[in-house]
Amino acid sequence: MTYRLQQLTVRHLGPDGPVALHALDLVIEPGAQVALIGPSGAGKTTLLATLACAHQPASGNFTVLGVDPWTLTQAARHRLRARLFLAPQTPPLPPRQRVVTTVLAARLPHWTLWQALSSLFKPREPRAAFDALARFGLGDKLYARVDRLSGGERQRCGLARVLLSSAEAFLVDEPLSALDPTLSQLTLTALQQEARARNATLVCSLHQVDIARANFARIIGLRAGRIVFDAARENVTDAMIAALYLNESMEAPVAAFHDSPARLAVGACL
Structure with missing residues (x-):
């Protein structure tokens, strides 16, 4: 799944709303695994929604597989x-x-209406649902009610749907926010292995910078709706991370990155 963004601007709340993403230039090739990092409000969730064709850009060029959606x-x-x-x-x-039933909802695009309705009463593919849940450590919750799950269990239940989908791009927003370190690694490993197995693109926003640097070959730093750096992980320094998360009133060190070698070509890490 190839994405190309050229001077892409996205606004909240319609064409006259505040700018959420400012003139982004970005290319993501098929099979790439990319981590998005940055402070709260940086635009990570908006970028993922834009890549999912859920937000229409206000200006610029945006193509998926060579097509403007x-x-x-x-x-x-x-x-x-x-x-x-x-x-x-x-x-x-x-x-x-x-x-x-919740996990099997990932199959709905491939089922007839009758198949979807009948699965509400007798799940059509319980083994497939179990296998997906087991990869996230939730095999024993197959027939539990969703409202009996903890926050972290609900989060992983939602991610198990990815494994039953036929998606060519996984756009995942903060998948580890409710998980302990062991479950975080289990979850991230399951997502990355599945993406690699089907050569799907994985774009994942994370607040855990150490996990992003340890697990992703390419890291994009966002701040205030702008790409501060787009680099191979070995080129992401502690100084770059510190500048990315500086207090909002201290803009100068961040702005300096836009004209520095920190914003690297990433072809070598795709």
């Missing part, structure tokens, strides 16, 4: 979105539904 018909754009999987930090899971 916003020039397609609604039906064609819907088919394109079916090839993408956006996993929000807090997945909107039906509270009274069983976990098996």
